[in-house]
Amino acid sequence: MTQIASHASPEGNTSVSQSNLTLADPLHEALRLIGRADDRSLSLRLMGGLAFHVRAPDWTARIDRSRRDIDLATTGKHGRMVAELLVESGYLPDRQYNALYGHKQLYFVDPRHDRPIDILVDRLEMCHTIEFAGRLDLDHPTLPLADLLLSKLQIVKINRKDVLDALILLAEHPLTGDDRNGISLPRIVAHTSTDWGWWRTVTDNLGKLRLFLRGDVGPQDLDLGGRAPRFDPGVQVDAVRAAIDSAPKTTRWRLRARIGDRMTWYEEPEEVGHGRD
Numbered sequence: 001m002t003q004i005a006s007h008a009s010p011e012g013n014t015s016v017s018q019s020n021l022t023l024a025d026p027l028h029e030a031l032r033l034i035g036r037a038d039d040r041s042l043s044l045r046l047m048g049g050l051a052f053h054v055r056a057p058d059w060t061a062r063i064d065r066s067r068r069d070i071d072l073a074t075t076g077k078h079g080r081m082v083a084e085l086l087v088e089s090g091y092l093p094d095r096q097y098n099a100l101y102g103h104k105q106l107y108f109v110d111p112r113h114d115r116p117i118d119i120l121v122d123r124l125e126m127c128h129t130i131e132f133a134g135r136l137d138l139d140h141p142t143l144p145l146a147d148l149l150l151s152k153l154q155i156v157k158i159n160r161k162d163v164l165d166a167l168i169l170l171a172e173h174p175l176t177g178d179d180r181n182g183i184s185l186p187r188i189v190a191h192t193s194t195d196w197g198w199w200r201t202v203t204d205n206l207g208k209l210r211l212f213l214r215g216d217v218g219p220q221d222l223d224l225g226g227r228a229p230r231f232d233p234g235v236q237v238d239a240v241r242a243a244i245d246s247a248p249k250t251t252r253w254r255l256r257a258r259i260g261d262r263m264t265w266y267e268e269p270e271e272v273g274h275g276r277d
Helices: 028-038 051-053 081-090 095-101 145-153 161-170 187-193 198-215 233-246 251-262
Strands: 042-048 070-074 106-110 115-123 121-126 129-131
Touching: 028 042, 028 051, 028 070, 028 081, 028 095, 042 051, 042 129, 042 145, 051 070, 051 145, 051 251, 081 106, 081 115, 081 233, 115 121, 129 145, 145 187, 145 198, 161 198, 161 233, 187 198, 187 233, 198 251
Parallel strands: 070 115
Antiparallel strands: 042 070, 106 115, 121 129
């Protein structure tokens, strides 16, 4: 990745004002941006790996965040204003990418720390889709807990890092009936009871979480500064699966279930290159 020494400010100068200097720690920088968005009444929330450290601040795993990317979510209503805020905050836009895909994703680079920032607009579209409509104002500064968990459980080729992110969330937060005080089971079940593809991927990944807990997760992986987790993650995994299994399924779900694995039930995430100007 090519280092860029300087860039133009919104006023056309080649230097950035001291108040717009980006921070070296990506988590602190993400929270700075969210704070600036709050000042303008813009919906901007943290997602991705950093969000799990916000929701489990005592977690010691992967504590070196120096090279972590920043992933944020906003709404289509606020997308243009968030883009302007990023430029004012010291970021370079990928103008070609944003012109083509800005209705669903915005891409910027922090030239001071050579760090990318992705902003998803209205939804996450990977193996499955998570809609943000009506969700971003339910929690702060991250996506709601259930959405964070779903963002990991929707990954068909889930890796060890994603498994640990999901497990630490389950270890530190209760399963609840709404988004106010924990991980909303109704939010999860709304996906798995109406869309067989979602059900197929989530239940498969819950099984993988269970397998990891039995033989591939060491004490350091879920370490919380020496204290015990608030909840047994294995019990939590089983409780999520029980809620999914007991929830009634829609006719659409049942019709798709008859086809099963004979038809692909997920999307392959698209990789798009980025440029800088």
